[in-house]
Amino acid sequence: RWMMNFPVLSVITFTPMVAALIILMMPAQRRNETRAVALAAATFALILSVWVYFSYDQAAAGYQFIEKYNWLPALGISLHFGVDGISAPLVLLTGVVMFTGVLISWGDEDPHVKAGIQDRPREFFAFLFLLAGGVFGVFVSLDLFMLFFFYEIAVFPMYLLIAIWGWVVTREYAAMKLTLYLFIGSVVSLVGALVMYWMQYKNTGVLSFDMLVMENAGFSQAFQNLWFLPVFFGFAVLGGIWPFHNWSPDGHVAAPTAVSMFHAGVLMKLGAFAALRVGIMLLPQGAQTWSWLIMTFAAIAVVYGAYIAFVQTDMKYMIGFSSVSHMGLVMLGLSTLNQNGLTGAGVQMFSHGVMTALFFAVTGMIYDRAHTRMIPELGGMMKLMPFAGIGFIIGGLVSMGMPGFSGFVAEFPIFMGVWQAQWLVAVIASISIVITAAYIMMNIRKVFFAELPEKLEGHVGDVTVLDKVAIVTLCLLMVGIGLFPGLMVPMVQTGVENILRLLGGA
Numbered sequence: 406r407w408m409m410n411f412p413v414l415s416v417i418t419f420t421p422m423v424a425a426l427i428i429l430m431m432p433a434q435r436r437n438e439t440r441a442v443a444l445a446a447a448t449f450a451l452i453l454s455v456w457v458y459f460s461y462d463q464a465a466a467g468y469q470f471i472e473k474y475n476w477l478p479a480l481g482i483s484l485h486f487g488v489d490g491i492s493a494p495l496v497l498l499t500g501v502v503m504f505t506g507v508l509i510s511w512g513d514e515d516p517h518v519k520a521g522i523q524d525r526p527r528e529f530f531a532f533l534f535l536l537a538g539g540v541f542g543v544f545v546s547l548d549l550f551m552l553f554f555f556y557e558i559a560v561f562p563m564y565l566l567i568a569i570w571g572w573v574v575t576r577e578y579a580a581m582k583l584t585l586y587l588f589i590g591s592v593v594s595l596v597g598a599l600v601m602y603w604m605q606y607k608n609t610g611v612l613s614f615d616m617l618v619m620e621n622a623g624f625s626q627a628f629q630n631l632w633f634l635p636v637f638f639g640f641a642v643l644g645g646i647w648p649f650h651n652w653s654p655d656g657h658v659a660a661p662t663a664v665s666m667f668h669a670g671v672l673m674k675l676g677a678f679a680a681l682r683v684g685i686m687l688l689p690q691g692a693q694t695w696s697w698l699i700m701t702f703a704a705i706a707v708v709y710g711a712y713i714a715f716v717q718t719d720m721k722y723m724i725g726f727s728s729v730s731h732m733g734l735v736m737l738g739l740s741t742l743n744q745n746g747l748t749g750a751g752v753q754m755f756s757h758g759v760m761t762a763l764f765f766a767v768t769g770m771i772y773d774r775a776h777t778r779m780i781p782e783l784g785g786m787m788k789l790m791p792f793a794g795i796g797f798i799i800g801g802l803v804s805m806g807m808p809g810f811s812g813f814v815a816e817f818p819i820f821m822g823v824w825q826a827q828w829l830v831a832v833i834a835s836i837s838i839v840i841t842a843a844y845i846m847m848n849i850r851k852v853f854f855a856e857l858p859e860k861l862e863g864h865v866g867d868v869t870v871l872d873k874v875a876i877v878t879l880c881l882l883m884v885g886i887g888l889f890p891g892l893m894v895p896m897v898q899t900g901v902e903n904i905l906r907l908l909g910g911a
Contacts, residue, residue, distance in 0.1 A: 412472050413453055414486040414545045417496065418555075420450045421503065422538035425531040436526050440511055443530040447504045450541070454500030458896075461493045466899035468547065468617070481602075481613035485548040490900030491681070491751045494893055495544045495674055498758040501882065502670040503537045505875035506663035509766050529570055532562040533663060540671050543679060549598050550614040552679065553591070559675060560587045560643070563656075563668065571659040579652075579659030586652035587643055590676075594639030594683065597632045601687060604628060619687050620907060626690050633691025637684030637699065643676025645732040646699075647706035654725030662769025665721070669728045670762035674754045677735045681750075681904070685739065689908045692742060700740035700827060704834045706733030711840035715847075720771070720778045723848060724764045727804060730837055731757045737834060738819040742908055744901055746822020751897035752890075753815035756803060756883065760812065763800040763879040767793045770872055771852070774865045780848060785857025789865045794853045796876035801845040803883045806838060810887035814894065 424446030431439050461469055468487035475483045488496060510529070535558065542555025567580035605622035606612050613619070642649040653673070657665050685692040710730025717723040735757070738750025770793050771786060772778045787794040803812035816838075823831040868876075886893050 412486075413457055414470050414488065414496075415472055415484070417450055417453045417457070417500075418486070418538055418541040418545060420446055420453075420538075421534035421541065425534040425538070428527055428534070429531045431527060433525070433527055439527045439530060440507070443507045443534065444504075444511075446534065447500075447507045447537075450537075451500035451504040454496045457488060458493050458497040461488065461490070461896060463490070463896055463899050466490065467903065471547075479612075480550075481611070481615065482550045483548050483615065484551055485615055485617075486545040487547045488545055489903060490896045490898065491904075492544045492678070492900070493896060494751065494755045495671075495678060495758075496541060498674065498755050499537065499540050499544065499671050501878065502666055502758065502762045503534075505762060505766065505878055506533065506666045508871040508875040509666070509769060510661075510663040511869070511871050524570065529566070529661075532566050533667065536562040536566070536667060536672075540667075540675060543675050547616050548614050549602070549616050549619065549683065552616075552683070553595055553598065556591060556675065556679060559672065560584070560591065563587075563664070563672070566664045567656065567660045570661040570664070572661075574659075575655060576659045579655040583652045583656040586649065590639045590642030590649065592639070593635045594679070597636035597639065598683065600632055601636075616682070616687060622687075624688060624690075629688040629691030630694045631691075633684060633688045633695050634698070636688065637680045637692070637695070640676050640680035640684065641699075641736065643673060644680060644736060645673050645676070645706070645729045646736050647702050647709060647729070647733065650706060650710070650729045653729055654722055657725035657728065657765070658719065658721040662765060662773075665765040665769070666762040669724070669765060670758040673728060673732050674735075674758055677732065677739065677750070677754060680736075681739055685742070686904055686907055693908065696740045696742055696826075699736060700823070700830055703733045703736035703740055704830050706730065707737060707834045707837045708840075711837040711844070715840050715844040717844075718780050720768045720780055720783075720848070720852070721765070723780070723844065724761060724768065727764075727841065727844070728757070728761055730841065731761075731804070734816060734819050734834075734837075737823055737830075741819075741822035741826040743822050743825055744898070744905060745818040745825065747901040747904055748894065748897050749815050749818030749820075749822060751900060752811070752886070752893055753819060755893065756811035756815040756886065759879050759882045760800050760803045763796055763876065763883075764804075766872070766875055766879070767797045767800070770868045774868075775861055780851050782858060783852045783861075784855035785853075785861075786865075787853040788857065790867050792873050792876055793868050796880055797853065798849055799880045799883060801849055803887070804845050805842045808887075809884075811883045811885075812887070814886055814890045 471487040539559030546552040714726035738746040803810040806812040806816040
């Protein structure tokens with residue numbers, strides 16, 4: 406029972422940040438010690454996030470592991486942490502991506518392989534962990550001010566990680582573009598959040614950023630209709646919603662492997678989660694008024710993202726646009742405002758996070774060894790790195806929504822929810838299923854099963870043991886949830902019931 410009083414969410418959130426400070430204080434030449442500290446911190450955070458996930462009491466539902474420290478009571482700002490059925494899987498996702506990201510950045514002792522992070526690993530891990538702490542903070546915050554604070558901490562190191570360690574060709578452009586898009590988006594949301602804060606004060610006489618208080622602030626219909634769009638879309642920019650998705654593929658491509666994994670695997674979920682938490686849950690009537698608009702934009706993202714991914718010749722761009730398409734499915738699920746759609750969106754955030762982390766990890770392994778990501782220049786990778794190939798194929802099956810994998814468990818309820826809300830949109834969005842299958846199959850054939858190009862012969866080695874551990878970890882999650890949906894779906898449903906209660910009470 407002592408665990409009930411243990412501040413587990415604070416420990417999860419601040420572990421990466423403390424680790425970042427420790428890593429920065431270590432001497433630069435002690436590279437392996439730096440990596441070991443990073444791995445230890447990531448493992449610790451992963452163990453705790455697994456513990457939170459499995460000890461969440463689904464029967465009781467609601468917010469659990471609550472911690473509250475009044476920080477600035479005069480302004481109603483508190484460190485208020487808690488997880489529900491929707492955020493607990495996302496905390497687990499962050500732990501998994503952080504752990505596998507460290508393994509993949511470890512590097513290879515082979516001088517021919519420029520694998521992992523060889524240039525200043527100390528600063529790299531410090532920034533990466535600062536970002537991870539911000540991500541954990543957003544998922545567990547029940548205080549709107551703190552949610553923004555952690556949100557900015559999660560976005561800020563991204564610029565440095567891409568501009569310093571990224572792909573030389575586009576890194577400065579991509580880092581700046583990403584940062585500008587996300588900052589402008591979050592400023593728009595912040596204005597909306599402050600207006601909500603004042604409006605609540607006017608209605609109730611209580612100054613509080615506590616979102617559980619704000620849920621009962623009695624915002625008027627006109628107020629919600631006016632402020633829902635800026636709040637929702639300000640966050641949804643980070644979720645990669647069309648037409649504000651343009652920063653995303655460039656960011657994915659320029660980022661180093663572990664950062665791509667974080668960016669696609671976790672950061673885009675941050676946008677979708679915050680749009681749900683702040684937009685839909687605090688302004689439910691506004692969400693009902695504008696759901697048709699979100700649904701339209703999301704449906705465009707789903708189909709457009711799939712078509713653009715289909716014509717890419719760079720593996721990373723292909724995965725980047727496929728992320729726009731798959732995150733479009735999350736937004737589509739959110740826009741239905743019904744149980745199936747919201748449940749599917751919750752599971753899709755987790756499933757897509759693990760899947761893209763795997764895709765980017767494998768692409769990074771290929772690039773580090775073959776020194777190219779261009780699909781026409783690759784081939785025969787299955788012979789050289791069978792482990793990576795199998796991982797990529799499992800990721801591909803998830804991406805296509807094959808039954809038996811987590812993608813199906815997520816996408817099927819989304820399409821059911823959309824069909825209930827607006828059948829025509831479901832029909833249009835389902836085009837993406839065919840296109841996705843086409844580009845995944847095509848790339849698997851070209852990269853892994855075509856003839857090995859002559860200039861790659863003798864130059865490409867197999868992946869390291871740590872890489873294999875990362876691949877297995879990610880694959881097990883996708884197959885596990887695909888075969889045993891009961892591991893996640895009922896939990897997400899408890900979170901969805903709370904959202905439906907807020908929508909029904911509207």
